[in-house]
Amino acid sequence: MTTTVDSILAEYAGAGRDALIPILQRVQEREGYLSTDAIVRIGEKLDLPAAKIYGVATFYNQFRFQPRGKNHIMICRGTACHVKGSAKVLENISHRTGVEPGRTSRDGQFSIEVVACMGACALAPAVNVNGHFYPKVSPTKVDRLIQDCRDEETN
């Protein structure tokens, strides 16, 4: 695993601290999240403390620090979705799965990601689970959606 990070870091040989964000993005692209090991390796390379990197990374919504769950739920928090009540949807999903945005449940079943806009404003509020798209998600729909995910697991 560290080798992926090392190979990315190798591409940035000689780079300074301003390369931090691009490096973090590349690592997340390849590994799906930023692991402790990855952050420590990046820190050694750029001479940056882990707390500093974590601070910078948490400033941006795009980074996650746990691997994705089996069901990766993306919730749109763009303006249109917000107007149509996406905050409530997020709260519901979070409550039903017991997972906070940006996190993964302990059993690895669910992870939640908040995205700025999915470009499906006409179908707000929009949710995406493992690439599958759900339009006009009402709170009741959330219940079914989560149940479906769970059922799939037991079957």
Next chain:
Amino acid sequence: MIKFEVDNVSVEAKEGDTILGALRRNGVNVPTLCHMEDLAPTGACRICVVEVDGMRGLVPACSYPVAEGMKIKSRSPRVIEARRTVTQLLLANHPDDCLYCSRSGNCELQTIATELGVRQRLYRGQRATRKLDVSSPSVVRDPEKCILCGRCVRMCEEVQGVSAIDFIGRGSSTVIGTAFDRGLNVSSCINCGQCIVVCPTGALTERSHVDEVIAALADPDKYVVVQHAPAISVTIAEEFGVKPGTDADGRLVAALRRAGFDKVFDTSFSADLTIMEEGSELISRIRNNGVLPMITSCSPGWIKYVETFYPQLLPNVSTCKSPQQMLGALIKSFFAQTQGIAPEKIVSVSIMPCTAKKFEAQRPEFAPNGLPDVDYVLTTREAARLLRTCGINMERLEPDNADTPFGERSSAGKIFGAGGGVMEAAIRSAHFLLTGKELSEPKLTALRGTKDRKEMQLDIDGLKVGVAVVSGLGNARTLMNEIAAGRSDIHFIEVMACPGGCVGGGGQPIGLDRESVKERMKTLYNIDRDDALRVSHKNANVQRLYREFLGEPLGHRSHELLHTHYGKRDVLR
């Protein structure tokens, strides 16, 4: 000189002054929260705003330079309103906990709210529920009381070079935290407590052991002894409102005895002992081609720093335990034996200027057979709290002497409390051990004062020895990098984790500034100037301890009780 006006009064400022500096010098108080002495301003909190004629917006006094002819309004309705609003916003999601808060009475937020006459809650923000971090044996973090001023982060990063904590997240969910929000105990934190001393609120406090000590004192089956570090007597009076630099040595001893401690010992005694061991170790390293430069090991924050960031330098670190741990080991061995008390019955308490000492005391290295040599460490602040809880008025007590066999000290042991003092004490004794003669002048001016780095080249009967003193880990890092880069004219280094040494320790009274650190140091050096016994090797009780129990410095018993080894530490850094 710059002439300017404040509230229609003409005053003067120095070139390069900020508005804040100039106003304060001219008797105008300006509240600040994010401002830190000696560090570049960030202008983050905006509580310090003033009005400047000709400028549209209000100006943060801490980060704006005064200019010739400037007309400043420091107390206009607009200024007061703005400051009140900032305060109101800070209080919007602040817990109403003053009554139960350890900082009540010396909380800067509380003071500012009071001074500005903020008497009711205007905005009710959502109160964030955030977990207390009690994972560290030294520092407790309560994020709910944090106002995000950033002082702790800057102290940790810019002064200490540790960066265990930073701003995590963004917007209203921003918190101060460690990498991956883990406990402070698994971060790169070295427990120095400097963040506590600069925190304006109750968000950072020490892990308190006052209640445990009170319980032990009340337990008839326990024999409770206490040791107090060299820097305590010159700082504890500040906790009771006395001005910095007041020595309360004898009265502190009397107060502790009143509190019910069975014996009151002076850690300056084991500082003298440390000098005997460390001085001998240095000479042995020089004579036998040992690893040099040798680096002092009294400061447990420094030790953890080496273990975390410079493990390759561990062989350079003296094997001597710190004075606290030396005395702790002696109390539960030599003292217990001679008094016929079972070591399990003894509760060994120490009063230290330092939160890292709490961490040190619970290290497995210092608990032979699972029985810790030191049971509880109280900071200066906690010791004052203990005395207050017990209703003891130190000022009214007659001074008293510490108990034998660990009560006598030289003033060389006493100056351990000032950055540079260990080195000065060590040179005095090393000179004697090498030549059989005393230094003609025991005062080593080059090693005194609050400079970041102090160096000196000595010639001891033809033996050339280079010494350096640093305090504050950022300064230590600079020196260590020079050593790593091959610098070889330095043979002995004193490092103290806290700026200024123990007088500036993370367990010292809140409200630490450069001036009070200087006053505390001055008092220690005045004690030294006036003392009859100024060298550790002449401490009669130390000599007796060697004769009757330890044998020789670096001898078998010493090795067993007074020396140790440290190892590399793997943490998230």
